[in-house]
Amino acid sequence: MELGIRKIIGIGNFYITETVIFAWIISLAMIAFAFFSTRKLDKTPKGIQLYAEYFVEAIYNFVQNTMGKHNIKFAPYIGTLFIFLLLGNLLGLLGLRPITANVNTTFALATFTFLLIQYSAIKSRRFKGYIKNMSQPYIFMLPINIIGEISFPISLSFRLFGNITGGTIIMMLAYGGLEKLSELIFKKVPFLMIAIPLPLNLFFDIFEGLLQAFIFTMLTMVFIAHGIPEKNET
């Protein structure tokens, strides 16, 4: 495994990388799951429909607990983001490169989240209220608040990218070292790579991937809910 971009097809400066191909495959898998789980809908769910309903219900409950009942309309975006990031992070288990170990993926997702935050904040407060909320507590704090808002997608994307890339580099070093070590003992039989890297796989691929997908979606939810004023419950 190497760290640089890996071109698959393309001419000159225009090419398609490995990351884009994997992202397409994951998107197609998600679309196929959504398509096939909603054929032949039944009142008593069974089979694939049961899993889909369980997942959708869990996401709706989670969004409602975190963002409040008036923000339930963001649940489809949150759920899609979570499962896309989860599948993207878990690619490391198959020995492939996780799509989130490329800063372009994470920065695109964080930019989309940033635009959604600003859009929902402007829509719910109107433009005047938005400017007023940004210039709290005093009007001369406006530039500092704007810098703080802009730094949010940068820190969000670098957090995900840094965690996954760090895990990838450590896995790469561990596999390389074990391969060289077993070459010293037996030629051409990498027997040390059989079960020894399993705890590392467990931590850096499964635990870290799950945790970082959760944290990305959680911070997205917290910041979207932060921009929208709470309505008085009637």
Added chain:
Amino acid sequence: MSLVTPQAFVLGLSAIGAAVAMFSAIGIGIGQGFAAGKAVEGVARQPEASGDIIKTMLVGQAVTETTGIFAFIVAIVLLFANPFINML
């Protein structure tokens, strides 16, 4: 004729710079450990609120981690995409 070429000098000092940049991991370790300790105290006092406490702890630790992640980005840029080698 010098023994050390300019490229080797720049690469060696960049590796030292990457190591120095990762010293910020000390601060993150202390901060995340502090947050985890306080969360354990909270769970021990109120076991029924453990779900909320763990969720809040994870988000807080993720925000704490940001400085370390920036240092890590600086370190891997110095190691894998060195900007100084093109300045020679």
